[in-house]
Amino acid sequence: MQPADFHAKILIIDDSPESIAAAAAVLKTADYQLYVAVNAHIAMELITQQPPDLILLDVRMPDVDGFALCRQLKSQPVTAAIPVIFLTASDDETNIRTAFSLGASDYVTKPFKKSELLARVNTQIQLRQQQQNLQKAYQDLDAFCASVAHDLKSPLLTMEQLAAILQQDYADQLPPTAQPITAALATKAQETIAIVDHLLAFSRASKSALRYAPIDMQRLLQELYDELTAEEPQRKIEFTVGPLPIIAGDPILIRQLLQNILSNALKYTRYKEPAQIHFTCSETNREYIFCCKDNGAGFDMRGAHRLFHVFERLHSEREFPGSGVGLAICQRIVQRHGGSIRLTGQPDQGAECWFSLPKKPK
Ligand SMILES: Nc1ncnc2c1ncn2[C@@H]1O[C@H](COP(=O)(O)OP(=O)(O)OP(=O)(O)O)[C@@H](O)[C@H]1O
Ligand SMILES: [Mg+2]
Missing domain, CATH: 1.20.58 (Methane Monooxygenase Hydroxylase; Chain G, domain 1)
Structure with missing residues (x-):
């Protein structure tokens, strides 16, 4: 929670003194801490020294315009989460679309109604504070x-x-x-x-900080399969893998990811004879999409939204022992690499675990 004397900091970026004065007059009534930059260069310096809780940004400015500045802010991890409200004289629809596509939180046209500007700013500040509180918790x-x-x-x-x-x-x-x-x-x-x-x-x-290195997914999976099945040589398993690419990722975390996915496939096929597990990969321009398909116990898709939560399980401990943390770990690893993961299945018809990893490191 923010302390009672917390005053959110708002940075107004505009090259027109009249516009700055008009916005400041409204925002001062709400006890915000205001500071001002008259161009993108000064703005970046101020943001680095003292990150604001919200930015009010003009579109037309000399040198670097508001859109270019917004693009730059949203592309950098330290500034990406700061909400940006465009405050501009242009009500051109293309501009509005551009602003939102760049990640703007809102768009207000000048001349603005005082109560409207204040309401929109208050909303963004509240959202930002809730987001920060959640992150802290x-x-x-x-x-x-x-x-x-x-x-x-x-x-x-x-x-x-x-x-x-x-x-x-x-x-x-x-x-x-x-x-x-x-x-x-x-x-x-x-x-x-x-x-x-x-x-x-x-x-x-x-x-842990990600350390990228080339990873031969084909080799790693075969290695993990041999390790995971070493103690159960009697099981009949049809296992196929690949061809899989060499990717860029954190070797320790990617190993952990594959180990969890493969051990799930092995665990939930334990009553099938033969168990079938097929690991494949397809690709788009931007990413690799891996799929681990098995013919095991499957699950009811109505519970799919719970699968990636810590300690959530869809099968009984007696039938398939486990702690319900494996997929939560997988999700964190994939997301940290800039990809996504999902699981599909049907009761007694097996499951498919899909995950994507970008070709270029994040
Ligand atoms: N291949 C699969 N087939 C069927 N159900 C699966 C499969 N993989 C995961 N699940 C379901 O998703 C739940 C969560 O999986 P997760 O790997 O997080 O936990 P777990 O396997 O139960 O325990 P552990 O933390 O030991 O991995 C499982 O309990 C199971 O209900
Ligand atoms: Mg598991």
Whole structure:
């Protein structure tokens, strides 16, 4: 939440002193902190020194016009989220369309009605504050989640080790009725450690800086498949992959992405014989589109919107164990690379996991 004495900062960018005075007269009545730039160059300097909460931007200005400045602001991650309201004498429809296509939040024509300008500015400021509060709450929650997971890991590992000692070294001293209890203790400790590891991975997938490198997707998938199936050599699986391209991505995160998608395909086909898993790729000018198709348990599409939320699961723990974090991690990884992910399926007819990755790094 913003402190009670918070005054949103509004930057007016306009080359006409009369226009600046008219806008300032209205905005001062609402206790906003105002500052002014008379051209794009001064504006960029001010924005760097003191980022505003909102920009009021004229279209026609000498040298760099308002559209070019807006394009520049929206292309830079540090300034992209600052709302821009165009305040201009032109009510030309093409200009209005251009403004919104560049990412403007609103468009007000001069001469403006005072109450209208104030209402539109207030709305954008409120939206911006809500967005910042949400972002802050999200970051706090993430940090809390990571620290809880981190702090829980070590006592859980100790519990797992103690349960193993009980099972191995004291088995003959325990009454037979106590043995399933120690076994359950060991299993529950392992399951909780797996959840904690998933939460830590989720937090890392959101925070760690991306390090791009070439990744041979074909090789990586084959490697992961061999690793993931090593403990179940008896399963009958028809697995095909590719041809898949070499992409630019963060090798650690892309490995984690493929591992989660492939382990889902392996898990949800566990009652099918043979299981079928096909990994393919198509492309457009801008992106690669990967698809992992399986013939497993599938799911009801009515629950599809929940799949990417942490701890949301559509299958029972008894049938298919899991913590419900894998796809949330996948979504964060794909989004951080500038792509998108979705899952389609039908009950008992298998599922398809689609994800796109841009050809050019973000
Ligand atoms: N290939 C698939 N076929 C059918 N359902 C799937 C498939 N992949 C994911 N799901 C559904 O989406 C849910 C969320 O998947 P997610 O990978 O996040 O969790 P999980 O597999 O249950 O647990 P874990 O966190 O251990 O991966 C699953 O519980 C399952 O209901
Ligand atoms: Mg999973």
